[in-house]
Amino acid sequence: MRIPRLPLRRAIHDLAGAYALDALDGAELARFERHLATCRTCPDEVRGFTATAAALGLAAAATPPPSLKGRVLADVAVLAGARAVDAEIAALLTEPDARVASAATAAGGSATVVASSRAAAVVFTSVGLPELPPASVYELWFIGTGGARPAGLVPAASGAGAATPPLRAPGLEPGDAVGVTVEPAGGSAAPTTTPIVVLALR
Amino acid sequence: MEPIRPDPGAAEPDDADLNVLLTRVGRGDQAAFEAVYDRVAPPVYGLIRRVLRDAAQSEEVSQETLLEVWRTAARFDPARGSAVTWVMTIAHRRAVDRVRSETAAAQRENRVAAEAVPAAPDEVAETVEASLEAERVRRCLDGLTDLQRESITLAYYSGYSYPQVASALGVALGTIKTRIRDGLKRLRDCLGVAW
Numbered sequence: 244m245r246i247p248r249l250p251l252r253r254a255i256h257d258l259a260g261a262y263a264l265d266a267l268d269g270a271e272l273a274r275f276e277r278h279l280a281t282c283r284t285c286p287d288e289v290r291g292f293t294a295t296a297a298a299l300g301l302a303a304a305a306t307p308p309p310s311l312k313g314r315v316l317a318d319v320a321v322l323a324g325a326r327a328v329d330a331e332i333a334a335l336l337t338e339p340d341a342r343v344a345s346a347a348t349a350a351g352g353s354a355t356v357v358a359s360s361r362a363a364a365v366v367f368t369s370v371g372l373p374e375l376p377p378a379s380v381y382e383l384w385f386i387g388t389g390g391a392r393p394a395g396l397v398p399a400a401s402g403a404g405a406a407t408p409p410l411r412a413p414g415l416e417p418g419d420a421v422g423v424t425v426e427p428a429g430g431s432a433a434p435t436t437t438p439i440v441v442l443a444l445r
Numbered sequence: 446m447e448p449i450r451p452d453p454g455a456a457e458p459d460d461a462d463l464n465v466l467l468t469r470v471g472r473g474d475q476a477a478f479e480a481v482y483d484r485v486a487p488p489v490y491g492l493i494r495r496v497l498r499d500a501a502q503s504e505e506v507s508q509e510t511l512l513e514v515w516r517t518a519a520r521f522d523p524a525r526g527s528a529v530t531w532v533m534t535i536a537h538r539r540a541v542d543r544v545r546s547e548t549a550a551a552q553r554e555n556r557v558a559a560e561a562v563p564a565a566p567d568e569v570a571e572t573v574e575a576s577l578e579a580e581r582v583r584r585c586l587d588g589l590t591d592l593q594r595e596s597i598t599l600a601y602y603s604g605y606s607y608p609q610v611a612s613a614l615g616v617a618l619g620t621i622k623t624r625i626r627d628g629l630k631r632l633r634d635c636l637g638v639a640w
Contacts, residue, residue, distance in 0.1 A: 254619070254622075256626075257619075257622040257623050257626050258622060258626075259626055260622070260625035260626030260627075260628070260629045261600065261607040261621075261622060261625050261626075263629065264597065264600040264601045264607075264625065264629075265537055265538055265541040265600075265604070266600040266605065266606050266607040266610065266625070267606070267607065268545070268606050290525070290526055291633050291638060292626075292629045292633065293526065293530055293534055294526060294527065294530045294633075294638045295629055295632050295633040295636060295638050296533070296534075296537065296601055296629075297527075297529060297530040297533035297534065298578070298582055298632075298636050298638060299582060299597075299601050299602070299632075300488055300491075300492040300533040300536065300537060300601075301488045301529070301533065301578050301582075302576075302578050302579040302581075302582035302583070303488065303491040303492045303494075303495040303579075303602070304487040304488040304491040304492075304576065304578075304579075305487060305490060305491030305494055305495075306487055306490075307486050307487060307489075307490035307491075307504070307507060308490075308500075308504060311486065311490065311504055311507060311508060312482060312486065314508060315482060315486075315508055315511045315512065316475075316478075316479060316482070318508070318512055319475060319478055319512065319515045320475065322512070322515065322516070323473060323475055336516060341516065343509045343512045343513050343516065344509060345505055345508040345509050345512065346505050347501065347504075347505070353508070355508070355512065357512075357516070443546070445542055445543075445546055
């Protein structure tokens, strides 16, 4: 007698809905993705469900804060410029595992980091950070379980409200967050002030 | 009321344009990106805000989503789905990632398990904009059974994992799985989703 396989298959097919709604985690997500790679009918079903979910998303449309557009376009301009000018930065931005994290800073403006574990490095840029007196700089840090490690000095923006040129910082370790502090000119070996922003890299 | 920009719900008819624009973004075209921004920022922000509630976090995650669109547009393949679906998938994934990491952080802080489950959702109709698309979606959601509708809205609009949905509704895991799938099939057919 053959062992009936139908109930198990049916059970895994049923996950297609939860998968399309991002409602699967961990081992079950991995199990469904393995199944998806070999299943003949699932990709079409998942595609239809994903488009259905997107329709639910469109129905929630709301007007974003007007300031969002300026920040996004400024970041894009920096990343686009960087892509054209600096091969090392361009390589990091196109790493398949590169992740973007962005947050408002306590000092004003916003900070953005693109991080790649494969490249073990980040690219940092910011828009609208307050200008500092000549005796001070913004310093970037990798923040891990062992504390903060210097990741470089943030280049000055060309004017008030402008974007800072991209800074590529090598030395990223697994689990690191990225933070920025204000330090005396030349930078410090360890942070001497409270970070104005800490970006978790998920 | 004077509309500042076109009704976000009305973005649908020019899906094909958006596909073309996104393909241009993939080649590094910043002007095309700005056009894509104008089209997708309202649904991206609205969905993320719906899932996260918090305005400041919603702005951050929207910014991350839109930068990811810029960065990965070259991977968009029109043969596998529309541009708007591709963008909304990134937005939802990122909003849910944020909800899950917040939940994990709350658990680390030893809060009681009940508190770690995200806040209860409001009714869809309360926050959905009065657009044609929203009205269509609301009508189709009304056509589902209560359990199908509640399962789908908790998972999609509140970012619950399906075990969280099961425990919030007091229903067996297996039941939730099938209700989500059956509900999505009905919703797909009702909306006439092309994929």
